[in-house]
Amino acid sequence: MTTAQTVLAAGGAVSTGEAVTFWILAPLALLGAIGMVWARNAVHSALWLVLTMLCLGVFYVLQAGPFIGMVQIIVYTGAIMMLFLFVLMLVGRDSSDSLIETLRGQRVAAVALGLGFAALIGTGLFRALEGTSAVGLDAANANGNVQGIAKLLFTKYVFAFEVTSALLITAAVGAMVLAHVERRKGERLSQVEQMKARFAPGNYPGPKPGPGVFATSSSVATPGRLPDGTLTDGVHSQILPTRELTSSEAAPKGTEK
Amino acid sequence: MTFLAQSPTLQDFGHDVWWLVLLKVVGVFAMLLLLTLFTINYERKVVARMAQRPGPNQVGPNGWLQSLTDGLKLPFKEEIIPLTADKVVYFLAPVISAVCAFTAFSVIPFGPMVSIFGERTPLQLTDTSVAVLLVLACGGMAIYGIVLAGWASGSTYPLLGGLRSSAQMISYEVAMGLSFVAVFMTAGTMSTSEIVRAQANGNPVNLLGLEFTAPGWYAVLLLPSFIIYAISAVGETNRAPFDLPEAESELVGGFHTEYSSFKFAMFFLAEYINMITVSAVCTTLFLGGWRAPWPISAINDGMFNQGWWPMLWFFAKVLVLLFGFIWLRATLPRLRYDQFMRFGWKVLIPVNLVWILALAGIKTLQNKATDDGTRYTIIGALILAVLLITLLWPSRTPAPAPNLEEQLARRPKGSYPVPPLDLQVPPSPRTRRDVAERQPAMAGGGAATDETGPANSDEKEV
Known part of the structure; x- marks a missing residue:
């Protein structure tokens, strides 16, 4: 007999609906608690805990505390566990627990101690509350x-x-x-300061050529080339007027090596 | 009042026979499905009209069966599950979404006491003393559906959508819950049927010796709460302009990118039911619930507030609110994420807290056995204090902005050259054929005149 049922029974006669709800949800709550410990994936673990918390919320409602039951669901399940999940999701999907024990025998010891503690609490509460009626x-x-x-x-x-x-x-x-x-203040540059720095002496304000562009100049006088190196028309807009260079302008400037 | 006797109280719930409960459950379920089918068409038609299009008009009379055919088609489509998906959680997520959406509707009152097959029963599935909190709890659990869908898909876009939605919905749930507080304070209860009952009659107010009846609807009485609820409801249902978890231009489909077939249909269903639920909650808490609006409610001693008539008013109010949702979607662009969160935390929640404080103050003034003299002294002192603070608040005089010449003069030597303000661009001497006939262009738009030559530009250069 678990503690919750003890309290319920002590409160007087347990109605059928109450008993049915309890015997459905109590195993689910325990399953959630065990699943939370057993699940290797952190998100699964959190989901099992959500199941336990939901069951607890319904138990509160069953025991004539509708407000605390709803608050349990809204605050604990809806907000706090959600924030847990938020962090766990950022950790990544594949960060499951490793099964290598760092301390030899710790799992057995933990199970034994946990069961012993539960038994102690259970018997203690049962002995203390036996025969008392809730008023x-x-x-x-x-x-x-x-x-x-x-x-x-x-x-x-x-x-x-x-x-x-x-x-x-x-x-x-x-x-x-x-x-x-x-x-x-001043450590982070405002937009105005960024613009001033951009046009300050020593900084070239224009955009740098994009990756993969091997032209030595962005001038329209540089012929457009296809990826294989052949010259191409159609790199200049049709609406630009065609320029007619004089022979001296068209002649090499002597800047090429 | 005769019709008040028809209004259910908390004691009227929990006595239904089993077949009546079953009937109500099935009725609410079927009603939500039908309303969803209707709302999808309604939305498409309204948005289409707003964009000067006809909208769906092929299937059924005037295209009203379009969503039904779409809904029938969806489960028969191919189901694609990503290899990296976490199968169990991937399956669970749409179920959680849909279940929470349906559950929230169980406490919405559709009407007063009616007679169903000879049984006298309230036109509402159930009600508890904390019914509105149940709606909030369902909203809180519904977040899991979206977040888990995002995580379990094992893909980047859904994960980002899931993270966004959890932050967004938690933030806006706070604002939403706070906007309920004013209603609870005024109605003195959290049960939906009793909140509707509390809005039945306007309460008489005596202001400066003037007797008049204040309206009973909390949308009027508690206007700030109503506005905040309306805004946070849009955020809570992930609708435009707050549809950041499923922003198409950024996240493809957001949390449901990897979902297809029936599972996607469940998300779709849940979204529309959530929209209907928040509209129904808004109707119940702020717009007088199922009661007829004023001129109709006065006809024949409240005839239209009895029997099955109230369902008509209820659905009319819900449809008007749904129209508001659709209108927003058709009108407003999506907010940027940080602006959206800042609005929620730095505007809605503080405004709401201040409003609740003010409302508590007003309630205290009304409740206490204070005589009118003291009351008006307190109100006058408050107004005076606010006036004094606004008058004496030190104002910052901004430094005069330097004009353009000063700014240019301040630039260090060797700065990147900027063109002079009265720049005229002379035609290039190399472009003879096409440009020679054109008017020279001038900075600032207008065509150049002959008096100012291009020689001017050299003097002003900095």
């Missing part, structure tokens, strides 16, 4: 589940709530400070 659910949900949580959050636990939010904001700001490279 106060109706009183807590008297004015509605959401209203009850809101009242507690903003009256009795307002300080804890605010401190938690301050902690989270500090963590977020800290991550940004660590990851964000702040450029000083």
Whole structure:
């Protein structure tokens, strides 16, 4: 008997629908947990965890906590696991776990310790909760589940709530400070400065010939050539007026070697 | 009010017999499929009209069966699965998308209490005290469909599309969730049927001794929330101008580039159902739900708010909102990705938070047993403070921009030469035949006159 069922049973009679839902989803939740550990691919691992979290969300709803159940699905599954997945996807598809053990026997030890810990927690909770009946659910949900949580959050636990939010904001700001490279003013060139630098003395502002172009000049006087080296017409636009060079202009300038 | 008795409350749910539940589930499912088929045609026809084309007009009466034939054809096309695909996840992704899209519709109210085969039941599949959160949860899970599709395809474009969409949808879900907060605060509930109920009547307002009835629709009452919801809904459904996860010009097809046949059909279906869902949620939360708009609702003591009539108003409102989606697609170009994210995080969310704060302040002023004197003092003090801040805010006087001559004079010696401002380009002496008859061109456009010769250009050169 698992702890969840103990609590359920202690709360009074378990309705059929509740029991059916539980016995369908509880194995799925366990399967997800085991699958998360067993999966070699990191993304598969995350997906198994999503399954477990979804089942937990439904369990919350089953146990008369609809708000926390929905928040579990929206926040944990919808946002936090999604960010995990985001990072895992960037890691790459083929980064599966290697199966070489660095510590001899660690897997056996981990399984044994995990099972032992689960047994300890399970028996401990079972012994502690055996025979106790849960009370106060109706009183807590008297004015509605959401209203009850809101009242507690903003009256009795307002300080804890605010401190938690301050902690989270500090963590977020800290991550940004660590990851964000702040450029000083002037370190990054603005568009105007880039243009000035481009036309400054010593810099040729025009485009350089593209790769694969072997012409020594971009002048229209240089004849166009096909890839095999033969001369070609049709490299100049038809609308340009034809030039008629005088014989002296057409003669070699003496610049060729 | 007689018709208020027809309005379902949370207590009316959960008592249906099994065949009625089955009937409602099948009904919602069939309705979504039909509405999707309709919306595809609707979109194509509207976009076509906006582009001065007839649109699909061959299959069926006026081409209205075009999407049905397309839909029938799609599953029979060849299924291509990339070699590098992660088979299980590749198969799972479209299923997640479609399932989430269908599930979200289970809490949308279509109408009041009706009688189906003698059973009195609300015209809504189900409702819970956190129904709107269920819609948000389905939206959150739907991201998995897109992200996993992008990852499992084992190809670059889908991966980029998947990453884009996860960042985009998470960001816009925050804005969307915040825009719901104002509705929850005003309605005092998160159940969809009760939010519709809360918008039934305008609430009387006493402003400066003037009695009038404020409209009940939250689109009017909570206009900033409505606008923010409308914008973030477009971002959440990946529709133009926010369709960056499937930007054709950058990513081919985005997350569904490698999908074909039935799996692609499921993504297509999910996209259109999502569009219908956000329109239906908008109708429910902001536009009074299934209730008739004002002049009609007053006819014959609310006759049109009873029985099966409300389905008509509901679908009319949804279709108007869908038209808005299509209109946006036909009109606006796609945003750049960084502009889009900046808009979400730096505009929508802060504006929303400030609005919620202001709304909470207004609620407090209304709730407390404050007399009118104190109330108006507080409001006056606030207005005065805002005025003072705007008046006394130090303004930055920008340094006067240097004119063109000064800028040119500042250039260091040996700079790249620029042509003089009054440059005239003389015809080349080497082009005799064609150009000699032309007017010489001049910088600035106009034709040169004879008084200013080409000799001028040498003096002004810098």
